[in-house]
Amino acid sequence: MSAVPTDLKYTRDHEWVLVQGKTARVGITDYAQKQLGDIVFVELPKENDEFDLGRAFGSVESVKSVSELYAPLSGTVTKVNQDLNDAPEDVNSDPYGDGWMIELTLTNAGELKELLTPAQYEEYIKEG
Incomplete structure (x- = not known):
């Protein structure tokens, strides 16, 4: 079973x-990185880029495929994990730590209620 930390919220993406x-x-979940396989490239936005909930903000390329990344919340990018340019494999080895991707300043806190709890996400990936 994939790791699902209890201090985080999750999306169906x-x-x-x-x-x-x-x-x-x-970032992407442990489940997602396992499905993708070895990640070889991560494309991320620039600081100050703005995204609406559900809009693609980047992509992850693995040896198997390329997958879009979707904004889990609306906001403005305040930090980008530039280390992933040289070490995209961090997404595989530490998806909840060094493999983080962006930080957003939220523009609509009401969207938080749309995120899944850890228990809901675990159930979602079991069904998947």
């Missing part, structure tokens, strides 16, 4: 979200 005040750190 397999992104995780760590919310701290009006900031959200975003």
Whole structure:
């Protein structure tokens, strides 16, 4: 079974979200990275780019495929994990740590209620 940390929220697109005040750190889940296989390239937005909920903000390329990344919440990008340019494999080895992708300043806190709890996400991937 894939790791599902209990201090995070999740999307049906397999992104995780760590919310701290009006900031959200975003990455892909352990389940997602296992499905993708060895990640060889990560394309991320620039700081100050703005995204609406559900809009593609980048992509992850693995030896198997290329997958879009979707904004789990609306907001403005305040940080981008530039380390992934040189070490995209961090997404495989540490998806909830060094493999984080972006940080957003939230523009609609009401969207938080749309995210899945850890228990809901576990159930979702079991059904999948």
